[in-house]
Amino acid sequence: MPAIVIPGSTAVVVGDGAVGPMGVLSAKQMGAEKIIAMSRHKSRQDLALEFGATHIISERGDEGVARIKELTSGVGAESVLECVGTQESMMQAINCARPGGHIGFVGVPHGVQLDGQNLFFAQKSLLGGPAPVRRYLPYLMELLNREINPGKVFDIEVSLTDVAEGYRAMDERRAIKTLLRV
Numbered sequence: 001m002p003a004i005v006i007p008g009s010t011a012v013v014v015g016d017g018a019v020g021p022m023g024v025l026s027a028k029q030m031g032a033e034k035i036i037a038m039s040r041h042k043s044r045q046d047l048a049l050e051f052g053a054t055h056i057i058s059e060r061g062d063e064g065v066a067r068i069k070e071l072t073s074g075v076g077a078e079s080v081l082e083c084v085g086t087q088e089s090m091m092q093a094i095n096c097a098r099p100g101g102h103i104g105f106v107g108v109p110h111g112v113q114l115d116g117q118n119l120f121f122a123q124k125s126l127l128g129g130p131a132p133v134r135r136y137l138p139y140l141m142e143l144l145n146r147e148i149n150p151g152k153v154f155d156i157e158v159s160l161t162d163v164a165e166g167y168r169a170m171d172e173r174r175a176i177k178t179l180l181r182v
Helices: 019-029 042-051 061-071 087-096 116-122 133-144 160-171
Strands: 010-014 034-038 055-057 077-082 097-105 125-128 154-159 177-181
Touching (some): 019 077, 034 061, 042 055, 055 061, 061 087, 160 177
Parallel strands (some): 010 034, 010 077, 097 125
8 A cells, every 4th residue: 555554653544435444454564553534425425434533524715724734633644544545535645644644546647736845845755556456366355255344335236228227326426336237
């Protein structure tokens, strides 16, 4: 995980779609003591808490960053997982990290532009890309058999002929992720 979550640390997860809850699960597995999920939707907040979040913050932008600072004695989190991929979510993630903190982005960035000089002087590291699944697969399969159930992000099931409704449900935030029945 590019956010470099260390045991006993604070991790913030920006985003509550299908990727965000996986970020919460990952932070928990990596030993984060405080896991703060940023979410505005009750069902997604409940799932984040079930997966290991210790705090939920519904505010965004400067208000969300201020709430993170309140929970981290004014300094920000050691690790932030950006799980959306928008300009707003990336800036939220960067601003939630403390100096020397790590931001990992797993949300596919679309339209994101960063000021390298600001990132440089903030002394924060930023790393992202697709997860190297094969590297972690044996360990994850073992966890699936005894500890975690990531399939809970599939909270609606539709037939292949109703795929448009599945996408609509995700777009309207009525579903986290749609499972297609063939």
